[in-house]
Amino acid sequence: MLTTTNFLHYTQWSGIATLAFAALTALAFILKWGIRFRLVGTTGFMLVLTGGLFALSIVPLSRAVIPGAGKYTLVYDNGSTQAVITTSSKITPTQLEATLRQAASNLFSYGRSGTREDDNLTVRARTIIHPEPGISVPVYLGEVKRSLVSHQNSPVTVEIYTDKLAQLSKPTA
Secondary structure (H helix, E strand, O other), X not given: OOOHHHHHHHHHXXXXXXXXXXXXXXXXXXXXXXXXXXXXXXXXXXXHHHHHHHHHHHOOOOOOOOOOOOOOEEEEEOOOOEEEEEOOOOOOHHHHHHHHHHHHHHHOOXXXXXXXXXXXXXXXXXXXXXXXXXXXXXXXXXXXXXXXXXXXXXXXXXXXOHHHHHHHHOOXX
């Protein structure tokens, strides 16, 4: 996996290439080469590429890894205070708690805006059961709430719906 150190290294090489293209563009204007305006575009592209690589070298790209967490898929996210993930129907309560904690950590972003009434990110976990052939029913298994204000010291509240988890173990028709 690429780290911020890798991107910093790529930024340095891209910066050197940008300076080389800028020098080549200046030379093209002095000598009135026919490709001088194409070199201006190439130099501009290299500036944008270097800026993007620099931004990736600042922002950490790592995700939280919570031991025991299962796989999940993000199915709804309003970009603010609510998100819904889907999990396997064979998930255990301990796996569900770890999965909810991991999803809450991974979905946290300083760009999310809370409302005055609710400054918490709420992530709900659901799965799909099939009580009869041709019928699919979503079942919400639990939710986690965490503060949108602070990432490091915010309390994480996990609520597991044990009655809904019990539905999963019942045999279907």
